[in-house]
Amino acid sequence: MYLIKAKVSTQRVFLALAGLAFSLTVSADFGSYQNHSVVEQTLALQTDQGELAITLHNPQAMEVFYQPNKVKQLPSFALAKTPIQATKPHLSSTKEQLHFGSDQLTVVVNKNPITLSYLRHGKPLVKEESGLFVHDAIRGFRFSLNADEKILGGGQRVMGMDRRGQRMPLYNKAHYGYETESQQMYFGLPAVLSSNKYIIVFDNSATGNLDIGATEESVLQFEAVGGRTSYLIVSGDSYPHLIDGYTQLTGRQPLPPRWAFGNFASRFGYHSEQEVRDTVKKFRDQDFPLDALVLDLYWFGKDIKGHMGNLAWDKEAFPEPTKMIQDLKTDGVNTILITEPFILTSSKRWQEAKKADVLATNAHGEPKTFNFYFGNTALIDVFHKPAQAWFWSIYQELMLQGVAGWWGDLGEPEVHPDDSIHRLDNQIATGNEIHNAYGHEWAKMVYENQRRRFPNTRPMVMMRSGFAGSQRYGFIPWTGDVSRSWGGLKPQVELSLQMSLLGLGYTHSDLGGFAGGEKFDKELYIRWLQYGVFQPVFRPHAQENIAPEPVFHDENTQDILRPFVKLRYKMLPYNYTLAFENSSTGMPLMRPLFFENEADSSLINNADSYLWGDAFLVTPITEAGVESVSVNLPEGVWFDYFTGQRYVGGKTIQQKTTLETFPVLVRAGSFIPMTQATKSTSGYSSKDLELHYYFDKTLKDSFGKMYEDDGKNPSALANGDYELLNFEAQHQRRRTQILLSRTHSYSQAVAIRQVSLIVHNLSKKPRGVTVDDHEVEFSYDGQSQQLTVEVDWSHSNTAISLHQ
Known part of the structure; x- marks a missing residue:
């Protein structure tokens, strides 16, 4: 950064x-x-x-x-x-x-x-x-x-x-x-x-x-x-x-904790406990959901230089950190701390680290010291077992205080002398032999020790550098210190797709851009955060000269973005199901268009649009003043998510947009499970479930699913502690039948769900609706062409029929 x-x-x-x-x-x-x-x-x-x-x-x-x-x-x-x-x-x-x-x-x-x-x-x-x-x-x-x-x-x-x-x-x-x-x-x-x-x-x-x-x-x-x-x-x-x-x-990506799919408060950085508390209060007062707050390096030092390696609370700025963390947790907000692998010679832990022999060395066996931006330093040797134990002891102490997630920064490492000596199990390696695996091994150390010491928690390990296979350590990468500009926003889809195709499915950007920016560009900021709703992690983050959090901007900006942040929360059942697919098969959350037509290799070059799961086609706005975007539409029928306009695929279209909307299309035949937005995922429940189905008369049948667990159990998939709901639509000339079933369940599953089935693009009101052959009431809005029917579902096989 x-x-x-x-x-x-x-x-x-x-x-x-x-x-x-x-x-x-x-x-x-x-x-x-x-x-x-x-x-x-x-x-x-x-x-x-x-x-x-x-x-x-x-x-x-x-x-x-x-x-x-x-x-x-x-x-x-x-x-x-x-x-x-x-x-x-x-x-x-x-x-x-x-x-x-x-x-x-x-x-x-x-x-x-x-x-x-x-x-x-x-x-x-x-x-x-x-x-x-x-x-x-x-x-x-x-x-x-x-x-x-x-x-x-x-x-x-x-x-x-x-x-x-x-x-x-x-x-x-x-x-x-x-x-x-x-x-x-x-x-x-x-x-x-x-x-x-x-x-x-x-x-x-x-x-x-x-x-x-x-x-x-x-x-x-x-x-x-x-x-x-x-x-x-x-x-x-x-x-x-x-x-x-x-x-x-x-290796497969383990399921992140459910709260990792919520909204993050993050900046470089919060300077004090009071600033943290005031920021969280601002989110609550302005009616923005919030699940996590990220503390940058000021948690262990009052300024940028001279303190890296302290890795202990600055008690002047954070006098009661354990109480602060607990109070945030009570309010549904998880605390994430930055750590870096550098121990400055000016830090409070220098002598401790030197005595414990945890630092990469020079050819003479002494700590390899060098100068960089933060001061004179050495590098923790994360390949060396004693160093891993020492480093982990710091993480463990902070986790006992209530810290829920980790942000590993500068883990390339940002400065890494080629002649540094690292100690593996039975051999040594120089910096240039081991450089590209440093962040990978660091993440492994954090992940494996957390799983061992805190076996009932899911690690959240956000790091910016690693190696092939890093995903198996709960690795959540971001795309680094991107310019706070339209030029910075433009390549973000390319970056995430390239990483996702090779296992790193949670690659995301600092929403709004991180670096520079002389004045607030409202349109850029809104467009970047709109895109963030459909990327794996929703985390605005930036240098503090311009606030990265929406709650510190003008009322109009907040009013435009609030529904989008809440949409992120409404989509939790859908997004969490994408996470399940990723952990089960490696399938990315963000998917390239060439998945739709593998015979057309020209689609490989398209990084203007992408699929968010199977249901959504997203085209971020990456230029100012745009009123429509060109979308290379895959085969099938698609609907504008915000207006309901119908498009036939297999061609390039111009999709209109406003600052209050965003170019998002939904595939005909999609099932999208949603819940009501809550102030944090700690209040999440799918007992009241909105099930959106996008009907089109050209379809014969459609399928969807929803994965559910407790959002915390790290062994949910391995032990079968989850629920899998299945949705199917069958279309006949005078009847559309929607089938609900459950093929896997667990002890904490909801016994009865109140399902609001919302059928989109229904051009005329049905003659009647039956649930398992019993006629029920329903509502129909001719203007929006939406039908809604309420069903108390006990999870037995259920058929909802719309009679034309």
């Missing part, structure tokens, strides 16, 4: 420059095949250059681990430690080749020289161009690219959805105040997703580059200064199937 001008090492400059010519001058050779064996689901090949281990983790995913002789290896960070699926691999051998894998994904091993190619259902998928290369300090892989395939990936970058033709640094690095272009940002991913429906993840944490046909048009090249010579490969028959396989391999 700060602008740091760090010195760039000569080594990284050399890597960036030399890499352009590197691919042209170095060939790969993993030696001659000697023998092979199969142990369970791993094919092990011996060559005169080392060992190659290929493990079938699930029917559509493999780990490929080259282990050249005398080449240092680091652990895998991308792979989840979950049981390998019991899929018996097939193996066939000839003089020239081995075939190993499943019906869905097979690797073909050419024996001399050793190179690999892959088949999906027996047809060519992708192949190594020359496989592994190791040359002096640089190692990596080369794959062949087909002429027509498009490539997504690389994590947070602003360079368009199709990243083919780009060469990007793999070194997580802050980009303060970015707008419409950024080659290097907070959260890079050494991974690509192809329009040919495969994913490759280079499981290597070191400083490097990802060259997607930039240097050589037909070559994908990964290169790094060290690290693990391993990659993961996943195949899928569709994009959702591909993502499902990828998240089986790298």
Whole structure:
């Protein structure tokens, strides 16, 4: 969240420059095949250059681990430690080749020289161009690219959805105040997703580059200064199937606590306990729901510099923190604290940290100190078990005081000397070997310790930098210190989609923009917060020269935004069901339009619109003075959410908008469960449920669902402590029947729901409505074309029939 001008090492400059010519001058050779064996689901090949281990983790995913002789290896960070699926691999051998894998994904091993190619259902998928290369300090892989395939990936970058033709640094690095272009940002991913429906993840944490046909048009090249010579490969028959396989391999996002889907009060920053209390009161007085308040670095220091590493309450500014946290909790507001991994030599914990040996060291074993914006500092060695225990003890103490969530900042780390020494279990690694996994390991430390020490809580771990697979640690990323400008708003869909496709489904932006801004731009602010209703986390956040919270702006701004914030709360049943889908299958909450027509690869480039779940199509306004937007509408029938206007899809439309509305369309046939807005999710209940159904005469049947649990139990999915409601509509010439059923329940489930079924786009009043063949009363509004019927539902199979 700060602008740091760090010195760039000569080594990284050399890597960036030399890499352009590197691919042209170095060939790969993993030696001659000697023998092979199969142990369970791993094919092990011996060559005169080392060992190659290929493990079938699930029917559509493999780990490929080259282990050249005398080449240092680091652990895998991308792979989840979950049981390998019991899929018996097939193996066939000839003089020239081995075939190993499943019906869905097979690797073909050419024996001399050793190179690999892959088949999906027996047809060519992708192949190594020359496989592994190791040359002096640089190692990596080369794959062949087909002429027509498009490539997504690389994590947070602003360079368009199709990243083919780009060469990007793999070194997580802050980009303060970015707008419409950024080659290097907070959260890079050494991974690509192809329009040919495969994913490759280079499981290597070191400083490097990802060259997607930039240097050589037909070559994908990964290169790094060290690290693990391993990659993961996943195949899928569709994009959702591909993502499902990828998240089986790298881990699924645990369900966040329900309150994480509410409204956050956040800024840089609240200076005192009184300011915190006054801010919460302002939300309540102005009738804005609120679920969380985020405290920036002033909770442990009165100003910006000199205090980082204290990680204890400044009692002058926060005299009674435990009571404050409890009072907020009583009012339905959860407290989130910022922490950073830097211990300044001027901080109160410096001697303690030094004595406990928890800091990354120099070559002589002393704490590696360096200067950056906040002062002279060292870095906590989050890879070192004693350091993890020491760091966690601070988190544990604060959780015992009532802190509910964590914000890990500067976790790239923002300044990280290349020659820092980090201690893993049985080896050491330098800063440039381990840099990109630092935030990942930090999140793992927080997540796993919280699950162990506070087993009845769901971790909320908001961090801005990590690695492939970080999602399995409850990781909630944001897109960094974006400019508070239209240019800053414009790339936010691209950033979230790119991350979501590779597991990081909760990627979101500082709503309203963070950096700069000389005066309040009302239209920009409103448009950004409107977009925020349909992104994974609703968290306005900014430098305090312009208030990020809507309650501190003029009455008109509040009046426009209040219904949107309340809409966020009304949509909790729908949004929480998206979270369930994400945790179950990896399916993103924000989905790209190319999911709608996988045969049309041109849709990959579209980051103007996106799907929020299956029901909503959202097109953020990213320019001033816009009265309509161009929307590439997928097939089917769609309705303007605010006006009800009907559109036929399969073409580009102009959707009108005003400052009081927002370009949101709803797919015909959608079921959208809603509740009444409450002041916080602590008052949430779906006992009174609004079930919105978008009827259209072109449909024959429609389906929907709703997931429900207690919002707190971290084992709800694993233990079956949840409820799953199912909705179905069947259309006949003179009758529309809506079926309600429950296919899973648990002890805390609501016994009877009062369901208000609201049917949209019904052009004429029905002759009658029956519930399980019993005639009931209903209301019909001809102007809005909406029918409403009230049903007391005990969760037995129920049929609601509309007779035309």
